[in-house]
Amino acid sequence: MGLHATQYKGLLGWIDARMPSLMTAFRTHMSEYYAPKNFNVWYFFGSFALMVLVIQLVSGILLAMHYKPDSNMAFWSVEFIMREVSGGWFIRYMHSTGASFFFIVVYLHMFRGLLYGSYRKPRELVWIVGTLIFLALMAESFFGYLLPWGQMSFWGAQVIINLFDSIPLIGKDLSLWIRGDYVVGDATLNRFYSFHIVLVPLALIGLVVAHIFALHDVGSNNPDGVEIKDQLDARGRPLDGIPFHPYYTVHDLYGLGFFFLAYCAVLFFAPEMGGVFLEGNNFIPADAFQTPLHIAPLWYFTPYYSILRATTSDFMIWLAVGTACMGALIYLRLRGTRGRIGVALATFVLFVLLTVPQVRLDPKLWGVILMALSVTIFGALPWLDQSPVKSIRYRPGWHRVVIGVFVAAFAVLGYLGINPPTPGRTLVAQVCTACYFGFFFLMPWWSRMGTFKPVPSRVTFAAH
Amino acid sequence: MNGLHFRLAAAVLTMASLAAGAQEVPLDKWPTERAADLAALQSGARTFVNYCLNCHGANLMRWNRLRDIGLDERQIKADLIFGSQRVTDTMTVAMNPHDAKAWFGKTPPDLSVIVRARNTVEYAGTDYIYTLLRGFYRDQASLTGWNNVVYPNIAMPNIFWERLGPREATLTRSEVLDVPAAEGKSRQALVQTVSHFAADGSVSTERKELQQGEAKFEYRFKPADPKAAAAVDADVADLVAFLNWMSEPAAQDRRRIGVWAIGFLVMFIGVGRWLNAVYWRDVH
Numbered sequence: 001m002g003l004h005a006t007q008y009k010g011l012l013g014w015i016d017a018r019m020p021s022l023m024t025a026f027r028t029h030m031s032e033y034y035a036p037k038n039f040n041v042w043y044f045f046g047s048f049a050l051m052v053l054v055i056q057l058v059s060g061i062l063l064a065m066h067y068k069p070d071s072n073m074a075f076w077s078v079e080f081i082m083r084e085v086s087g088g089w090f091i092r093y094m095h096s097t098g099a100s101f102f103f104i105v106v107y108l109h110m111f112r113g114l115l116y117g118s119y120r121k122p123r124e125l126v127w128i129v130g131t132l133i134f135l136a137l138m139a140e141s142f143f144g145y146l147l148p149w150g151q152m153s154f155w156g157a158q159v160i161i162n163l164f165d166s167i168p169l170i171g172k173d174l175s176l177w178i179r180g181d182y183v184v185g186d187a188t189l190n191r192f193y194s195f196h197i198v199l200v201p202l203a204l205i206g207l208v209v210a211h212i213f214a215l216h217d218v219g220s221n222n223p224d225g226v227e228i229k230d231q232l233d234a235r236g237r238p239l240d241g242i243p244f245h246p247y248y249t250v251h252d253l254y255g256l257g258f259f260f261l262a263y264c265a266v267l268f269f270a271p272e273m274g275g276v277f278l279e280g281n282n283f284i285p286a287d288a289f290q291t292p293l294h295i296a297p298l299w300y301f302t303p304y305y306s307i308l309r310a311t312t313s314d315f316m317i318w319l320a321v322g323t324a325c326m327g328a329l330i331y332l333r334l335r336g337t338r339g340r341i342g343v344a345l346a347t348f349v350l351f352v353l354l355t356v357p358q359v360r361l362d363p364k365l366w367g368v369i370l371m372a373l374s375v376t377i378f379g380a381l382p383w384l385d386q387s388p389v390k391s392i393r394y395r396p397g398w399h400r401v402v403i404g405v406f407v408a409a410f411a412v413l414g415y416l417g418i419n420p421p422t423p424g425r426t427l428v429a430q431v432c433t434a435c436y437f438g439f440f441f442l443m444p445w446w447s448r449m450g451t452f453k454p455v456p457s458r459v460t461f462a463a464h
Numbered sequence: 465m466n467g468l469h470f471r472l473a474a475a476v477l478t479m480a481s482l483a484a485g486a487q488e489v490p491l492d493k494w495p496t497e498r499a500a501d502l503a504a505l506q507s508g509a510r511t512f513v514n515y516c517l518n519c520h521g522a523n524l525m526r527w528n529r530l531r532d533i534g535l536d537e538r539q540i541k542a543d544l545i546f547g548s549q550r551v552t553d554t555m556t557v558a559m560n561p562h563d564a565k566a567w568f569g570k571t572p573p574d575l576s577v578i579v580r581a582r583n584t585v586e587y588a589g590t591d592y593i594y595t596l597l598r599g600f601y602r603d604q605a606s607l608t609g610w611n612n613v614v615y616p617n618i619a620m621p622n623i624f625w626e627r628l629g630p631r632e633a634t635l636t637r638s639e640v641l642d643v644p645a646a647e648g649k650s651r652q653a654l655v656q657t658v659s660h661f662a663a664d665g666s667v668s669t670e671r672k673e674l675q676q677g678e679a680k681f682e683y684r685f686k687p688a689d690p691k692a693a694a695a696v697d698a699d700v701a702d703l704v705a706f707l708n709w710m711s712e713p714a715a716q717d718r719r720r721i722g723v724w725a726i727g728f729l730v731m732f733i734g735v736g737r738w739l740n741a742v743y744w745r746d747v748h
Contacts (some may be wrong), residue, residue, distance in 0.1 A: 037747055079524045079577060082714065089714040090721075096493075190552045242747055252735035261729045268722025272583060280583035284573075418585065463748050 029216055034241030035248055036222035037458040042116075043220075044255040045109035051256060052102045053208065059094040060197065067147065069193035071186040074149035075285040079136040093271040098143055103126035103300035108243060110378065113134045114403065117390030118221040124382040126214045131379035133207045136200055138301070138375065143196040145298060146189060150282030155295045157184050157192070163308075166365040181290055224459045225390025231458060240459045276418070294420045302417025303410050307436065309421055310429035319366065320354040322434070323347060326441055333387055333444075337408045370433070377440050389455050396450030402439065409435035489614050489681055491587055494594035498705035500716065507532040508706025511699050514542045516575060517625045521557035524576035525710055528552055534708075568619045569607075579704070579711040589711075594704045598697060600625070601633035601685070602665030609665060613683045624696045625656055630663035631693070632686040639679050654679065663688065682697065 003017040016023050066085050068077040081088035110130070113119050119127035146157045161184065164175040219229055219238075228238035242248075272278040276299050281292050297305050300402030311319070327347025334340050353361050387395055392403070409432040416429045498504035509530060512522075528551040530540050537551050546549070547558065561571045582589030596614040600622035603611035610625075612618040613635065622628070637657045642650040654674045661667050686695035709715070 024633040037501075076524065082712070083524055083529075089712075089718060095720075246743055247747065250736075250740050254733070257729055257733035258737045261726065261733065264722065264725045264729060268718055268725055271718075272580070275583050275585040280581055280589060283577040283581035283583075335743075463744075 004226075012432065021346045030245035030249070031243050033216055033244040034238045035220050035244050036226075036228050036238075036240055036459055037239070037242045037247075038222050038224060038461040039220075039251075040223050041255075042108070042112035042223070044252065044259070045105050045112060047252040048105045048256070049102070049109055049258045050208070051259065052098050052105055053204070055094060055098045056102065057201065059091050059098060060201075063095055065199055069147070069190050071149065071189050073284070074147060074189060078148045083278065083292070087260070087371060090267075093267045096278055097263060097267045099144065100273070100298075100300065101266075103141070105259075105301075110134070110196070111407070114381070115392045116221055116223055117225050117385060117392075119382045120221075120225075120390050121382070122218045123215070123221060126211060126218065127382055128379055129138040129207055129211045129214055131376070133204065133211060134378065135375065136204045136207060140196060140200040140204060141298070143192040143200060146184070146192045147196065147285045148282055149189065150279075151284045151286055151290075151292050152279045152282040152295070154184055154286035154288070155292055156297050157188065159295055160297070161188075163364075163368050163371075166362055167336055168361070170366070175418075181182055184286075189351070216276065221390065222459055223391060224456065225394060226455065226457070226459050228459065229403060236390075240461070269322050296418055296420075299414060299418060302415075303413035303436075304374050306369040306413040306417035306429045307374050307433050308371040309417070310426060310433045311363055311370050312430075314361045315430055315433075316360070316363055316366065318352050318372075318430070318434070320351050322348045322437070323354060327351075329445070370437075374436065377437075380440070381443075385447050387446050387447040387452070389452050391455075394455050396452065398450060399447070402446060405435055406439040409433075409439070469544040470558050473536075488586075489590040489595070491595045491614070492598070494588070494590040494704050496590070496702050498701055499546050501705065502534040504702045505709055507699065508702035508704070508709075509533065509535070509544065511703040512575075512706050512710075513546075514644055516703075517555060518556060519557065519559055519568075519620075519710075520575045522555035522576045522710060525555045525625045525713075526552060527555065529713055533709060570619050572620070575707060575710070577711045579708045590704050593707060594700060597624075597700045597703070599683070601635075601661050602663060603661060603667065604665035605667070611661075627692060628687065628696050629692050630688040633661040633665050634684045634686075635659045635661070636682045636684075638674060638677055643673065655722065672739070710738060 004020045006013045006016040006020070008016045008023065012023070043454065048327040066077060066081045066088065068074055078092065082091050083089075085091070111129075113127065113130070140455055142160065161175050161178050164178060165171045167174060176182065178188075180183075180191055219241075220229075222228070223242075231239045232380045233239050266273060266277070272280075279296075279298075279300070296302065324347060327343055327350075330343045331347075334343060352359060354366070387399075389395060392400060413429060413432045413436065416425050416432075419425065421429075498508075527540050527545060527549065528537060530544070531537070531603075536545075541550055549556075559572075564571045579589040579593060582592045590616065596612060596618075599613040599615075600610050601613070602609065606613075606617060608619070608621045610618070611620045612620075613633075635658070637659075638654060639657075640652055641655045643653045643655065645651040654677060656672055656674050656677075659667055660669075660672045685693075712718075
């Protein structure tokens with residue numbers, strides 16, 4: 001076998017002659033990947049997310065060198081890192097601040113998708129893989145949060161694992177199986193450590209690679225929602241595309257400066273972020289005999305936790321009404337008889353399970369179902385959104401208001417989840433839960449309503 | 465459209481603020497300027513060793529780390545370490561945890577990170593501990609003879625009682641309660657309870673119904689020797705400064721390095737901006 005004919009010189013040429021796939025990959029994903037030239041500030045968050053992943057991996061590897069996954073030592077080993085390990089406080093704050101920034105960045109990245117319809121055909125798979133990344137990230141964070149073995153770690157894990165109890169028939173055995181003990185204990189800590197540092201990171205990295213491959217196959221969307229591959233030059237390159245490298249590598253490098261500015265401001269000057277990023281209670285060693293007055297998950301889970309808490313027995317009737325209305329809407333929308341019978345049956349069964357006292361499911365179980373739905377429903381967006389145009393720029397103005405209400409409901413749910421419930425707060429949380437699910441479930445209807453503006457054939461771009 | 469958007473957001477926020485609100489013990493502000501004051505930190509270290517370390521440990525705190533607050537090893541050994549410990553040991557407590565549990569009903573918690581443990585979204589741990597340590601009053605009804613305005617029925621006695629001298633306390637609590645009404649029914653009313661604790665811990669209580677006002681809790685101390693009380697207040701402020709420092713000894717380093725990090729990033733952004741402009745010059 002001869003060597004591959006290479007265009008490169010020196011060491012790179014030597015390697016390319018023997019392993020041409022390396023530079024092929026570089027060309028496919030960097031120097032000959034054509035990205036739309038009109039990316040705006042929202043398009044930074046993807047590369048920021050990749051940066052945080054690297055930060056978390058590096059700081060995590062360093063933390064694992066001193067951390068002890070042992071229920072008698074875990075808490076003290078974290079404080080040992082903070083005090084006795086050279087630069088240990090820096091490594092630990094990198095990781096704890098990174099965790100919160102991961103979610104900030106990912107939420108903004110997802111919001112970008114919502115604004116510009118980035119999940120629409122042909123990018124459905126990019127979005128689905130992204131949703132899986134989001135779920136993996138939540139799992140990673142949940143497992144990691146147990147490791148400092150403080151009161152919040154312990155009781156947070158206890159509360160979340162106990163949610164599985166509400167699943168009929170297998171619930172009790174399932175939660176016992178997850179915990180590995182009757183209470184959260186050493187067995188739980190060790191398995192969570194294993195998941196946190198091996199299983200989930202591997203899955204995350206694999207999913208991120210799949211996310212980027214899927215994206216580079218179909219090409220990036222842009223703020224105009226225009227398909228740049230529809231307008232090609234004589235050599236088959238998109239007229240509105242520019243090579244990712246060097247244009248977007250320098251562009252993202254510039255953007256990363258701002259990311260690190262915010263990240264370092266928190267890391268160096270407010271690593272606890274007023275008790276939101278690092279909770280005070282978690283500086284008390286885990287104690288199975290002392291339940292904290294108020295148990296709340298970390299801020300990035302609180303919107304879903306609020307939905308769980310809002311699902312009280314009083315809320316069942318409203319859920320039933322909502323389900324009935326939804327069923328009627330879908331029934332009227334469908335044309336085929338078989339589909340209509342199916343929808344009517346499903347609505348009837350759900351309605352019975354929500355209302356009839358003899359067979360209805362526990363409100364706690366409905367809470368768990370709604371919570372699970374609230375984090376997975378993002379994956380259905382490519383099919384829920386029926387708007388004739390992708391980008392918010394060409395959609396009716398009031399669509400922005402709808403998205404604004406959704407964001408406000410999400411933020412209020414998050415705020416309420418941090419705080420202990422009161423009757424008034426629960427009512428607000430129920431209203432916001434209705435807004436949250438209304439946004440998604442009614443999207444097939446509202447997203448096609450109103451007057452849409454004409455979409456240009458080329459992207460709008462003003463030279464810098 | 466924007467007006468509507470704004471009004472919707474405002475409505476949601478108003479709902480959220482209505483949902484909040486509960487009555488708490490008012491906390492005194494710890495004088496934050498003592499946080500980086502070496503004299504205050506050293507005085508706090510002395511108070512900590514003399515008063516706290518008999519029952520509470522600081523298992524994460526190495527004696528020689530006190531060099532960070534301006535003490536040298538000779539001073540640490542001569543003035544602060546009473547037992548046979550070395551400067552490389554941590555601040556452990558001689559009391560057996562099982563004995564402690566039998567004596568106090570609860571093992572006194574380790575104080576290494578106590579200030580951070582008491583931080584909440586609503587208030588700072590320093591303010592909490594500053595108010596707690598100054599909030600003891602004599603109460604004959606409690607097991608130790610002491611009670612506390614911040615932490616009712618606390619297991620800990622007032623460690624400064626000898627220096628503080630006798631002190632009277634008046635606790636005023638206004639709360640909405642069920643009061644008996646005509647025909648054996650009850651109704652809700654705002655009731656003010658004023659408990660006066662004499663210096664010996666005997667209590668006299670007055671109750672009256674308020675026609676207006678809000679639910680709240682207030683307290684007032686009347687020391688026999690105001691000068692001694694002020695001196696103890698100052699020592700407690702120093703002690704809290706020390707506890708605060710001990711909760712995160714790297715905090716000063718963190719902020720100092722942070723300034724350089726931010727400075728570097730501002731330059732990085734400047735260079736990045738220029739580089740970006742140079743590369744993007746040919747994109748039209």
